[in-house]
Amino acid sequence: MEYFLQQLINGLTLGSVYGLIAIGYTMVYGIIGMINFAHGDIFMVGAFVALISFILFALTSIALPIVLLLTLLIAMVFTACYGWTVEKLAYKPLRKSFRLAPLISALGMSIVLQNYVQAAQGARIKTLQPVIQGGFNFFEDSNFTVTLSYLQIFIVIVTIVLMAIFTLFITRTALGRAQRACEQDRTMTALMGINVDRTISMTFIIGSSLASVAGMMFVMYYGVIDFYIGFLAGIKAFTAAVLGGIGSIPGAMLGGLLIGLIETFWSGYISIEYKDIAAFSTLVIVLIFFPTGFLGKPDIEKV
Amino acid sequence: MLNISKVETFYGNIQALRGVDIKVNNGEIVALIGSNGAGKSTLLMTISGVNKAAKGTINFDNKNIENLPPHEIVNLGISQVPEGRRIFSRLTVEDNLRLGASSNNKGKNFDEDSKEVYDLFPVLRDRLTQRGGTLSGGEQQMLAIGRAMMARPKMLLLDEPSLGIAPKLVNQIFISIKNINKEKGVTVFLVEQNAKKALELADRGYVLVNGNINLEGSGKDLLNNPDVQSAYLEGGKK
Numbered sequence: 413m414e415y416f417l418q419q420l421i422n423g424l425t426l427g428s429v430y431g432l433i434a435i436g437y438t439m440v441y442g443i444i445g446m447i448n449f450a451h452g453d454i455f456m457v458g459a460f461v462a463l464i465s466f467i468l469f470a471l472t473s474i475a476l477p478i479v480l481l482l483t484l485l486i487a488m489v490f491t492a493c494y495g496w497t498v499e500k501l502a503y504k505p506l507r508k509s510f511r512l513a514p515l516i517s518a519l520g521m522s523i524v525l526q527n528y529v530q531a532a533q534g535a536r537i538k539t540l541q542p543v544i545q546g547g548f549n550f551f552e553d554s555n556f557t558v559t560l561s562y563l564q565i566f567i568v569i570v571t572i573v574l575m576a577i578f579t580l581f582i583t584r585t586a587l588g589r590a591q592r593a594c595e596q597d598r599t600m601t602a603l604m605g606i607n608v609d610r611t612i613s614m615t616f617i618i619g620s621s622l623a624s625v626a627g628m629m630f631v632m633y634y635g636v637i638d639f640y641i642g643f644l645a646g647i648k649a650f651t652a653a654v655l656g657g658i659g660s661i662p663g664a665m666l667g668g669l670l671i672g673l674i675e676t677f678w679s680g681y682i683s684i685e686y687k688d689i690a691a692f693s694t695l696v697i698v699l700i701f702f703p704t705g706f707l708g709k710p711d712i713e714k715v
Numbered sequence: 716m717l718n719i720s721k722v723e724t725f726y727g728n729i730q731a732l733r734g735v736d737i738k739v740n741n742g743e744i745v746a747l748i749g750s751n752g753a754g755k756s757t758l759l760m761t762i763s764g765v766n767k768a769a770k771g772t773i774n775f776d777n778k779n780i781e782n783l784p785p786h787e788i789v790n791l792g793i794s795q796v797p798e799g800r801r802i803f804s805r806l807t808v809e810d811n812l813r814l815g816a817s818s819n820n821k822g823k824n825f826d827e828d829s830k831e832v833y834d835l836f837p838v839l840r841d842r843l844t845q846r847g848g849t850l851s852g853g854e855q856q857m858l859a860i861g862r863a864m865m866a867r868p869k870m871l872l873l874d875e876p877s878l879g880i881a882p883k884l885v886n887q888i889f890i891s892i893k894n895i896n897k898e899k900g901v902t903v904f905l906v907e908q909n910a911k912k913a914l915e916l917a918d919r920g921y922v923l924v925n926g927n928i929n930l931e932g933s934g935k936d937l938l939n940n941p942d943v944q945s946a947y948l949e950g951g952k953k
C-alpha cells in the first residue's frame with residue numbers, strides 16, 4: 413500500500429511533464445494534421461534554457477520564488493522563439509508541398525537542434541543542484557516511508573495552473589476560437605478574415621512554451637540533462653497524445669498522466685530496465701484497440 | 716464597385732476561368748448562372764483570394780485585390796458564403812457567429828451585430844449553444860449567411876445558397892438576401908443553379924459557360940432570352 417502510493421505520486425509527477433509536452437504535439441496535429449518531429453527537441457531546448465537560467469540566478473541573491481517565476485518566463489519566451497523558428501523554417505515554406513515534405517524537414521530541424529545544443533553546450537550531461545528541497549513524509553513507522561516532495565507538489569500545481577489557463581485560452585479567447593476553426597477548415601477560417609498563417613504560428617509558440625515548462629520541470633526533477641533527452645521524452649509524449657486521442661487537448665493531458673503512471677508502475681513493480689518498452693507497448697496496444705485514442709473526436713458532420 | 720477583368724484561373728494544368736469580365740455596381744444584386752463545372756465557384760474563390768488569378772485584375776473600391784491574401788480581402792469588405800455552407804460543425808452556433816465577426820473591429824460589435832442577424836434569422840437565437848453540425852441544412856445556410864453578415868461586409872458573395880434545401884426555406888432565404896441588399900445596403904453577387912429564382916431577384920445577370928462569360932444583361936432580359944430558357948430554365952423548375 414505505501415509502495416503503491418509512492419508510485420502513484422511519482423507517476424503523477426512524471427505524467428504532468430509528459431502531458432505538458434503532449435499538448436504541443438496534439439495542437440500542432442490538430443491544426444496542420446502533421447506530427448511536429450522537432451517538438452521533443454524543443455522540450456530539450458526548454459530544459460537547457462531553464463538550466464542556464466537557474467545557474468545564472470544562483471550567482472545572485474534573488475529569493476527562490478522569484479527565481480522560479482523568472483526562470484519559467486525566460487524558458488517560455490526563449491523556447492517559444494525556437495518553436496516559432498521551426499514553424500517558419502520547416503513548415504511554412506512547405507505548406508503547399510506534398511505531405512511528406514514538412515515531416516522530413518521537421519526531422520531535419522530535430523537533428524539541427526540536437527547538434528546545435530551539442531555544439532553550444534557540449535555533449536556531456538549537465539547537472540543541476542536541487543532547487544527545491546524537502547517534502548512531507550508519511551507512514552514513517554511502517555517499513556516503507558512515502559515521500560511527497562515539495563518539488564513534486566510544485567510540478568503538479570504548476571501543471572494544473574497552466575492547463576487551466578490554457579483551457580480558458582482555447583475556449584474563451586478569439587485566438588483560441590480561431591485555432592479551433594483552423595482545425596476544421598483552414599480556407600473557411602481565412603474567409604472569416606482571420607490570418608491563418610499567424611494562427612498556425614501562435615499554435616507552435618504556445619505548444620513550445622508549454623514544452624519549455626516541461627523541460628524546466630524535467631531538469632529540476634532529474635537534475636541531469638543532455639542534448640538527447642528530447643528524443644525519448646518526445647516519443648513518450650507523442651504516445652500520450654495518441655493515447656488520449658491525437659488532436660484532443662484534454663486527451664493529451666489524460667494521456668500524459670497515463671503514460672507517466674504506466675512508466676512508474678512498470679518500473680516499480682516489474683522492471684526498471686524495460687520501462688521505456690512499457691510506454692511503447694502501450695502505444696501499440698492502443699493503436700490496435702482504440703485507434704482514435706480515449707478522447708478521440710467522433711465527427712458529427714451533417715450534410 | 717467590383718471590377719473583374721480578363722481573369723484566368725488554373726488548377727494545375729486545368730484552366731477553369733478563361734478571361735472573365737464582370738462588373739458589379741454598388742447596391743446591385745448581380746446573378747451569375749451556369750451549369751455544373753462552368754467555373755462559378757472558382758470565380759468566387761478567386762475574388763476572395765483563395766484561388767490566385769494567373770492573369771487579369773480584380774478591382775474592388777479602386778484597389779487591386781488579386782494578389783491579396785483572403786483575410787485581407789475580407790477586411791476590405793467582401794465576405795463569402797461558400798458552396799456547401801462550410802459551417803464549423805464542431806463549434807457552437809455562437810462561436811460560428813463570433814468567428815464571422817473577427818474582421819469587424821476585432822469582434823467588439825458582436826452584441827449589436829448579432830441582434831441584426833437574429834432579426835434576419837430568428838431561429839439562430841434559439842440555437843446559440845448548439846453545435847453547428849447539428850443544425851438542419853436550411854438552418855446551416857442561415858447560419859452561413861448570418862456569419863458572413865457579422866463582418867459587416869460591403870459586398871456579399873453567395874455560392875448556391877439554395878443547394879440542397881427544402882423549397883419552403885429557399886423562399887425564405889431569397890427573401891433575406893433581398894432584405895440584406897435593400898435594407899442593409901449590401902451589394903450582392905449571387906451564384907445559382909436555380910436560374911429562375913436568381914434572375915428574378917437580380918438587377919443584372921451573367922451566364923458563365925466553360926470559364927467564359929457567354930451572355931450578360933438585366934435579370935429580366937436573361938429570363939426572356941431563348942438560349943437561357945432552353946439551357947437553364949426549361950429543365951428546371953418553372
Ligand SMILES: Nc1ncnc2c1ncn2[C@@H]1O[C@H](COP(=O)(O)OP(=O)(O)OP(=O)(O)O)[C@@H](O)[C@H]1O
Pocket residue numbers: 726729730731749750751752753754755756757758798908
Ligand atoms: N480543386 C480542384 N482541382 C482541380 N480541378 C478543379 C478543382 N476545383 C474545380 N475544378 C475544376 O474546375 C472547373 C470549374 O469548377 P467549379 O467548381 O468552379 O464549377 P462550378 O461552376 O462551381 O460547378 P458547380 O455548379 O458544380 O458547383 C471544373 O471543371 C472542375 O472540375
Ligand SMILES: [Mg+2]
Pocket residue numbers: 755756757798874
Ligand atoms: Mg460550384
